[in-house]
Amino acid sequence: MGKIKVEGLKKSFGTNHVLKGIDISVNEGEVVCVIGPSGSGKSTFLRCINQLDEITAGRVIVDDRDLNDPKTNINKARENIGMVFQHFNLFPHFSVLKNIMFAPRELGILKEQEARDTALRLLDRVGLSDKADSYPNQLSGGQKQRVAIARALAMNPDVMLFDEPTSALDPEMVGEVLGVMKDLASEGMTMIIVTHEMGFAREVADRVVFMDGGYVVEQGTPVEIFGNPKNERTISFLEKVL
Numbered sequence: 001m002g003k004i005k006v007e008g009l010k011k012s013f014g015t016n017h018v019l020k021g022i023d024i025s026v027n028e029g030e031v032v033c034v035i036g037p038s039g040s041g042k043s044t045f046l047r048c049i050n051q052l053d054e055i056t057a058g059r060v061i062v063d064d065r066d067l068n069d070p071k072t073n074i075n076k077a078r079e080n081i082g083m084v085f086q087h088f089n090l091f092p093h094f095s096v097l098k099n100i101m102f103a104p105r106e107l108g109i110l111k112e113q114e115a116r117d118t119a120l121r122l123l124d125r126v127g128l129s130d131k132a133d134s135y136p137n138q139l140s141g142g143q144k145q146r147v148a149i150a151r152a153l154a155m156n157p158d159v160m161l162f163d164e165p166t167s168a169l170d171p172e173m174v175g176e177v178l179g180v181m182k183d184l185a186s187e188g189m190t191m192i193i194v195t196h197e198m199g200f201a202r203e204v205a206d207r208v209v210f211m212d213g214g215y216v217v218e219q220g221t222p223v224e225i226f227g228n229p230k231n232e233r234t235i236s237f238l239e240k241v242l
């Protein structure tokens with residue numbers, strides 16, 4: 001069953017046609033890694049899924065809700081879609097605990113004590129129990145990104161989107177963030193992950209999607225894509241990054 005269904009998705013910025021017709025369906029619990037060259041539209045694709053970018057044509061359906069249907073409450077729908085960005089986007093003036101509690105409190109989804117308990121549980125889950133009272137500028141990049149993941153999880157989403165979550169990290173911090181994502185995957189979270197970490201994609205992805213020039217050029221299991229890519233552009237991309 002398709003948890004996320006993208007049909008004929010197009011996105012243009014003025015005359016720049018970035019997404020030229022994307023069709024993809026992601027099943028519940030599936031982990032999809034999106035790879036491809038810079039500028040191929042990967043971030044735009046993720047941003048269109050939760051409507052951070054307004055789509056030009058096509059449909060995005062999450063949990064059987066058409067996100068472009070004017071009758072759909074987009075804010076409500078977004079509560080189920082967690083997003084993690086390359087540059088963390090934490091609130092600098094809030095403590096770690098408050099960063100995680102903020103959305104569920106602000107939206108009235110959890111009571112103060114529930115939000116606090118949830119935040120502490122999530123901090124424990126990402127291995128940062130001792131950082132509840134720290135501020136973002138006191139954390140390493142890897143710690144910030146783990147807080148950002150905990151913050152997204154605080155809304156209890158059933159879909160998580162990651163846009164190059166480890167690209168801004170020093171190499172020694174990549175593993176700790178990928179470890180948290182791997183745990184999430186094994187717990188059955190539905191995830192779409194844009195990444196340059198080919199080792200992670202190979203190990204964790206159920207499916208690897210190669211994008212280039214605004215199209216999904218090729219997709220398949222990690223064994224298929226990394227072991228036996230069929231499309232010339234996939235082959236040439238993988239030659240450069242592997």
Ligand code: ADP
Pocket residue numbers: 013016018036037038039040041042043044045
């Ligand atoms: P990727 O994540 O694969 O590197 P992006 O989705 O970020 O690619 O960008 C694809 C293209 O879309 C680029 O040409 C970029 O300039 C353009 N683009 C992305 N966001 C915007 C925007 N907000 N306004 C105008 N152009 C944009």
Ligand code: MG
Pocket residue numbers: 042043044163164
């Ligand atoms: Mg990008």
